[in-house]
Amino acid sequence: MTSRFYRISGRQLWLLATLISICVTPLMLPGLVIPILGRDAWAAGVFSLLGGVLGMGFSAALVRRFPDRSLGEVVDTAFGPVLSKVYLALLALLFTVGAGVMSHGFVAVVAGHDLPLLPTMYPALLIAAVATFAAYFGLEVIARSAEVLAPLIIVGFLIINILALSNAGFGRLLPLEIPWDAMGSAPVLAALGTARGFLLVLLLGALSHTLPSTASLHVGTLIAALLITLSCALPIAVYGSAFAAMDRFPFVSAVGTTGWQWIPTHGTVLLLISWHAIVFVVVAMYTWLAAWLWKVLWAGLPWVSLVIGTGLCGALVASAAMSSAAVSLLFSLWNDAVLVLGIAVPALLWLRLRRRSPRASRRVIER
Amino acid sequence: MPAQRRQRRKDSPSAGGEGGSDDNSVRRHLQEIVGSAAGVLRLLPFAHPPTAEDVKAQLLGDDLETATLSLPEGTLAVVYLGSLVKKRRLWEEVLGPLLTQTLAVNDLPGSQRLATMEAVLRQMLLGWVILFPPGGMPVGLPLRGLQQRSVDEPSTEKEIVGPKEALVEDLETNIGLIRNRLRDPALRVKMHVVGTRSRTRIALLYLDGVASSDLVAQTQRGLPTVQIDFVRTAADVAEVLFGRSLTPFPLYEETERSDRLAAALAMGRIGLIVEGSPFGLVVPVTFMEFQKDAESALPGPIVSVYVRSLRLLGLFISTAAPGLYVAILTANPGVLPLPLALTLSTTRFAVPYPVATEALIMLVVVDVLAEATTQAPGAIGNTLAIVGTLIIGQMMVQAHLASSLLMIIVSGSIMGSFLTLKFHFSYALRIWKYAIVLLSAFSGLIGWFTGFLLLLVHLASLKSAGVPYLSPLGPFRPYDLTHYGPWQPNRGNQHLRPAMWRAQDLVRQPKRGRAH
Numbered sequence: 021m022t023s024r025f026y027r028i029s030g031r032q033l034w035l036l037a038t039l040i041s042i043c044v045t046p047l048m049l050p051g052l053v054i055p056i057l058g059r060d061a062w063a064a065g066v067f068s069l070l071g072g073v074l075g076m077g078f079s080a081a082l083v084r085r086f087p088d089r090s091l092g093e094v095v096d097t098a099f100g101p102v103l104s105k106v107y108l109a110l111l112a113l114l115f116t117v118g119a120g121v122m123s124h125g126f127v128a129v130v131a132g133h134d135l136p137l138l139p140t141m142y143p144a145l146l147i148a149a150v151a152t153f154a155a156y157f158g159l160e161v162i163a164r165s166a167e168v169l170a171p172l173i174i175v176g177f178l179i180i181n182i183l184a185l186s187n188a189g190f191g192r193l194l195p196l197e198i199p200w201d202a203m204g205s206a207p208v209l210a211a212l213g214t215a216r217g218f219l220l221v222l223l224l225g226a227l228s229h230t231l232p233s234t235a236s237l238h239v240g241t242l243i244a245a246l247l248i249t250l251s252c253a254l255p256i257a258v259y260g261s262a263f264a265a266m267d268r269f270p271f272v273s274a275v276g277t278t279g280w281q282w283i284p285t286h287g288t289v290l291l292l293i294s295w296h297a298i299v300f301v302v303v304a305m306y307t308w309l310a311a312w313l314w315k316v317l318w319a320g321l322p323w324v325s326l327v328i329g330t331g332l333c334g335a336l337v338a339s340a341a342m343s344s345a346a347v348s349l350l351f352s353l354w355n356d357a358v359l360v361l362g363i364a365v366p367a368l369l370w371l372r373l374r375r376r377s378p379r380a381s382r383r384v385i386e387r
Numbered sequence: 388m389p390a391q392r393r394q395r396r397k398d399s400p401s402a403g404g405e406g407g408s409d410d411n412s413v414r415r416h417l418q419e420i421v422g423s424a425a426g427v428l429r430l431l432p433f434a435h436p437p438t439a440e441d442v443k444a445q446l447l448g449d450d451l452e453t454a455t456l457s458l459p460e461g462t463l464a465v466v467y468l469g470s471l472v473k474k475r476r477l478w479e480e481v482l483g484p485l486l487t488q489t490l491a492v493n494d495l496p497g498s499q500r501l502a503t504m505e506a507v508l509r510q511m512l513l514g515w516v517i518l519f520p521p522g523g524m525p526v527g528l529p530l531r532g533l534q535q536r537s538v539d540e541p542s543t544e545k546e547i548v549g550p551k552e553a554l555v556e557d558l559e560t561n562i563g564l565i566r567n568r569l570r571d572p573a574l575r576v577k578m579h580v581v582g583t584r585s586r587t588r589i590a591l592l593y594l595d596g597v598a599s600s601d602l603v604a605q606t607q608r609g610l611p612t613v614q615i616d617f618v619r620t621a622a623d624v625a626e627v628l629f630g631r632s633l634t635p636f637p638l639y640e641e642t643e644r645s646d647r648l649a650a651a652l653a654m655g656r657i658g659l660i661v662e663g664s665p666f667g668l669v670v671p672v673t674f675m676e677f678q679k680d681a682e683s684a685l686p687g688p689i690v691s692v693y694v695r696s697l698r699l700l701g702l703f704i705s706t707a708a709p710g711l712y713v714a715i716l717t718a719n720p721g722v723l724p725l726p727l728a729l730t731l732s733t734t735r736f737a738v739p740y741p742v743a744t745e746a747l748i749m750l751v752v753v754d755v756l757a758e759a760t761t762q763a764p765g766a767i768g769n770t771l772a773i774v775g776t777l778i779i780g781q782m783m784v785q786a787h788l789a790s791s792l793l794m795i796i797v798s799g800s801i802m803g804s805f806l807t808l809k810f811h812f813s814y815a816l817r818i819w820k821y822a823i824v825l826l827s828a829f830s831g832l833i834g835w836f837t838g839f840l841l842l843l844v845h846l847a848s849l850k851s852a853g854v855p856y857l858s859p860l861g862p863f864r865p866y867d868l869t870h871y872g873p874w875q876p877n878r879g880n881q882h883l884r885p886a887m888w889r890a891q892d893l894v895r896q897p898k899r900g901r902a903h
Contacts, residue, residue: 029862130833143833146826150840157848164847164861293836300840
């Protein structure tokens, strides 16, 4: 395993973290947030921004404190070798399942909404296969692909949102109120949108020993937060909160009401092409991360078998015949696991190591 | 047993104390080790200078010509390959002056002493005449006289207002063409001989202090280690030097234009020219480099944007159109408005097989025709084109073996693939469209887009001499991307060389293109 597998620039890391933060969030999150927050679902974006600024800054600070250390070594220092292995194994499992969850979420939207084509399994298998192919070549190739796809994603999303706004009636969002009743669950739900980004910064920053500036990381969080706000507000502005709360994919439905004269009648085709690109990047990233973590745990296994094994597991999760309720439940559970492993554990790490200098920690590892 | 061996050695005639037998015994002993007299001669170059007889024994060919001259010092043997030497020059510049005794052997202009048999053979195969003076070391004279093609117009990279000067098969002529365009003392030409059988000369060209020193050093180190028997083009050597990859996309830029090669050197890339090939090779190369030409920028940015957009549209149509047709008609007719979807479906209602089969059959037929037209000589190629377009195409539609819309799409696709500037690149696109059609048949629009993602990952995984193939798009380098913009290539705002070539000296020219 050479360093070419994880040698990426700070800018590429920023792009990956931002893309991962906004991945299927607009597709899935409104379906979870609108039934709880109702007309005030837009507040999820604000919560996610606050949480994101704290979380991203905290992840970056942890990486900067131990610049020459992998995450495994840091955990090893804080909790010992056994817990470190358990933590890495849980992370590997998280990303293996995550690859499947992300592609299934996307395929569920595709099959359920706009392109009722072949059985769900085929697109899921295709995404898994291409993502595995990319993961085999390493992080550098995934990052380069993401750079090429980024303009397509941004332009596609901008066009579709501008078109969707033409049907929106923003009076339905008024009066704006702070949803005190939902304060308990809203921050947690909102943090789902950005937590994955922290984890990526934490893992990849430690791996590639390069980090973008903290300010640019916060810009990434802001983009994700704006997207969450828009994706939660738009369905309510189009349908009203009562109607949007009954839909599993309200944002996609809202976008689906728009269209041009005869270029794709359904605006969702544009949306889905952009989201296909982003889902590919994220699934490839998760497959690579999971295979990498398995490689750390079992150094003797060949890279190709680890990648293919991870890709197959992801494809199995993605292509499993699940009911719509199960998809939402799995997505929600997976995000809870991200919150625990990506925020709670690193927070504990930070508390435990905050008074220990990097040099002293190094001595512990060497012993 | 050892005693018997000692006795045998004592009895052997070479073992005794006859005069000069020491040499013989060493020679025999070495013969036992090496296995041939030639091997011994190579090991002892100064003990036995090669003779004309040795050369005759090695080069058994009917084009080997010999002559002997009786000079006052003794008999001079002249040996050369008649097929490679200009005989008129031999008589006028060598044999004449020697016979009239106006010049001695060692005074002949351009003469060079050759100490070993290997050197003699090597120079003879390059078209040298070898003189064997009595009792002296052989002397070689470069009198190569092979007929060469004159410098002509490029045949595969035509430009309307660009220079009309293409490389030829002669190495010296090609180097001269480059030097004529790049009159920089920093231009380095390093000659190597590659090919264990062909012994082909290959020239490495680069600008000292500009080209990446790592790349130059890697190439310099690698060239002597290339172990292939026959070298036909520079690409044969490049594959060994920079590694090969299972890809249809060209990882080296082959060009027959001397101006393009010189411009690439000025940018900090390196060139390889092989004797006998009218195509030079430039490394590194990127995907974007294949979309770039100097000419489309000349009339100004508006025309340039138009021409390049057409080219990119051709690239997209050639790769995407057949797959999109299959994806929409197979799985996703719903993305089209109803009238358009109905029109499309009526064009193929009588076609008896599925859309994907129809598309694959037509793609193969058209590709076969395109290949035949390209390979066939001029007049036959034209006939094939007429047969293909008028007879096969029309008949297939009339026989309901293909829809007329598909004929239009497939024709557009093949025309689009030829809009790319490089021939080998168009092959890659033509191959990739099959994968996209298959994926579209498998999974509709999702499959169609997955085909492009697969292409993207494949391109992102490629490197040419260490430079990512997708540069400057991925890794994204905004400044480098300006070199592919619609403005003239030498405009002052491109005062730096693209960083992706890893040039030592990044500064090309003053910022505004003029001295302040």
